[in-house]
Amino acid sequence: MRIIMDNDIWVICDNLKYDSDHSLQLITKAAQLSLKITAICIGKLNSEAMERLFSYGATKVLYSECENDNIRVIASILKQMIISYNPGMIMFLSSSAGKYLASVSSTYFESGLTADCIDIAIDIDNEYVFSRAALNSSVIAKIKCQNSHIRMCTVKRNVFSIILLNMQRKVDIERFEYAKSSISDKKQVIEKLNFLTYNKYVNNDNWMAAKIVFAIGRGVSNKSNVDLIKRIALKCGAEIVGTRAAVEENLIKKSRQVGQSGVNICPNIYVGLGVSGASQHMVGIKNAKMIIAINSDENAPIFQYADYMVVDDLKTILTELNTLF
Amino acid sequence: MKIIVCVKAVRQELVFINKVQQSTYVINPYDLLALQNAINIKNTEACTIDCISMGPDSIREVLVKCLALGSDNAYWLNDKAFAGADTIVTTYVLSKGISKIGEYDLIICGEQTVDGETGQVGIGLAERLNIPCITNVEEIIDFTDKYIIVCVKYEDHEEVLKIQLPALVVFKNFKLISNTVSLLHLKKAQRKEIVRWSSNDLCFEKNWCGLAQAKTRVVNVTPELIVKEGRLISGNAKKKAVVISQLIQGRFDADNYG
Numbered sequence: 001m002r003i004i005m006d007n008d009i010w011v012i013c014d015n016l017k018y019d020s021d022h023s024l025q026l027i028t029k030a031a032q033l034s035l036k037i038t039a040i041c042i043g044k045l046n047s048e049a050m051e052r053l054f055s056y057g058a059t060k061v062l063y064s065e066c067e068n069d070n071i072r073v074i075a076s077i078l079k080q081m082i083i084s085y086n087p088g089m090i091m092f093l094s095s096s097a098g099k100y101l102a103s104v105s106s107t108y109f110e111s112g113l114t115a116d117c118i119d120i121a122i123d124i125d126n127e128y129v130f131s132r133a134a135l136n137s138s139v140i141a142k143i144k145c146q147n148s149h150i151r152m153c154t155v156k157r158n159v160f161s162i163i164l165l166n167m168q169r170k171v172d173i174e175r176f177e178y179a180k181s182s183i184s185d186k187k188q189v190i191e192k193l194n195f196l197t198y199n200k201y202v203n204n205d206n207w208m209a210a211k212i213v214f215a216i217g218r219g220v221s222n223k224s225n226v227d228l229i230k231r232i233a234l235k236c237g238a239e240i241v242g243t244r245a246a247v248e249e250n251l252i253k254k255s256r257q258v259g260q261s262g263v264n265i266c267p268n269i270y271v272g273l274g275v276s277g278a279s280q281h282m283v284g285i286k287n288a289k290m291i292i293a294i295n296s297d298e299n300a301p302i303f304q305y306a307d308y309m310v311v312d313d314l315k316t317i318l319t320e321l322n323t324l325f
Numbered sequence: 326m327k328i329i330v331c332v333k334a335v336r337q338e339l340v341f342i343n344k345v346q347q348s349t350y351v352i353n354p355y356d357l358l359a360l361q362n363a364i365n366i367k368n369t370e371a372c373t374i375d376c377i378s379m380g381p382d383s384i385r386e387v388l389v390k391c392l393a394l395g396s397d398n399a400y401w402l403n404d405k406a407f408a409g410a411d412t413i414v415t416t417y418v419l420s421k422g423i424s425k426i427g428e429y430d431l432i433i434c435g436e437q438t439v440d441g442e443t444g445q446v447g448i449g450l451a452e453r454l455n456i457p458c459i460t461n462v463e464e465i466i467d468f469t470d471k472y473i474i475v476c477v478k479y480e481d482h483e484e485v486l487k488i489q490l491p492a493l494v495v496f497k498n499f500k501l502i503s504n505t506v507s508l509l510h511l512k513k514a515q516r517k518e519i520v521r522w523s524s525n526d527l528c529f530e531k532n533w534c535g536l537a538q539a540k541t542r543v544v545n546v547t548p549e550l551i552v553k554e555g556r557l558i559s560g561n562a563k564k565k566a567v568v569i570s571q572l573i574q575g576r577f578d579a580d581n582y583g
Binding site: 072096099100102103104106107108110111112113114115116129133134139140141142143144145146147148189190191192193194195196212236238244248255260261269271280286290291292293294303304305306307308309310311312313316317319320321323324325 | 340354411412413416437439442443444445448449452453457458459460461474479480482483484485486487488489492499501538539540541542543544545546547551552553555556557558562563565566567568569570572573574
């Protein structure tokens, strides 16, 4: 039997796009945990986006108008909302803005915060259990809050799926008026001198949906191997991702990092190249349909999770592979 | 100008694998970049740098390294009661340590640690000290004793911000290799005093004591990643590569293999 809580879960929606995929993923998950889901929208008025949230599980929207996108002002408004309503659990996006809001709120309210959860459940004691990768080991830590009234977590994008409800929920949007006096003083401290948008980075994240990915681990060890991998990937339509270690070794750029502190993906085929298999990386691909691991170390942890294991020198295998496509 | 840099000591093997390093602990690479930026300021402006770190008995060498790299003072928040600290406890202890150091203009933190990977401490610390916090900082462009100007980078845009001091900035990148420290500097640093404070020195509010105040608790750890009975692909490199290519192309015949 699934236990459902009757206390309020808040989902703090993306302040620039209330109905972003990431927000909807959190609302969908929250709806599986509680009967009362309040979506928090702080920003510009967008009724259409707010109404849309009810089709995914929100039972109420608490909206506060905020013309600028200053995250410090948004944090002050959110604090006032929390004081007024005292929710049981709050889910934040693990975007830059979401992390900021989570950190400020958890400190201000002295509340337990689990960063970058990969799952949330309710145990037999009716308490929330948050899962995340444990420190550098191949296990998942289950974390509970203690000594705190409000439980908080940040959740990465693509950890949960979006489910559209087949019934229409009543639209219930409440406008929250905040005390403007309490936030005006902080604004003066920071002044925006310049603002530059660059197109080259704009949301080119199609690669996240790739069916085949090649993951570069520390074992790839040099640029010539990376070039070889790129050549093979191009020929078989694979995208290239990497582990944190590979990013640190400068073998791949940070935006392609997969795992706890990177993105999550669920390809049909994942090929780990010199990837050792630390849990921080593996949680990012736990939904991959097939895992092929190539590593020269037969004791590499990744082999525990692999469907197909190849123990061999990476360079040799890559050279052979390159001739086959 | 007075700058405080928050530093965490992390186990060496989390940063360097297969590399010969003599130390057990190293400076968290994100904090190393923060420290490096403080040192850059010191190179052009009269200023002092204080490094502060919370950690167990075994991290002394990391604080010595901070001094050798160019930090003027090192503060070590060291107490068994701090073991098992979560972000709430960490920001609390650091804020008490920083308050005890006294006046400062700028606090610099790294975005996250390579062991915890929560990325919450810098922001929470600023909240406790009630000073503005700027995250995603890429570069310090200019500074005086009244304000700093920083470049902040997000996925799709960047901003240049002017912030009145005191403030806390969080750098978004990391640095693996520190500037080489001369043996002379290291020797000098070893002789320097490291200020060591326990919970008794830090004027905690009543009832505040490490783990008892932690807001999160690990209830258990599970190997939740699905452990599979994987199939070993054998043969010479050529044979292995053929199987891999068949798997990728979806034409591997599992029943007739091997």
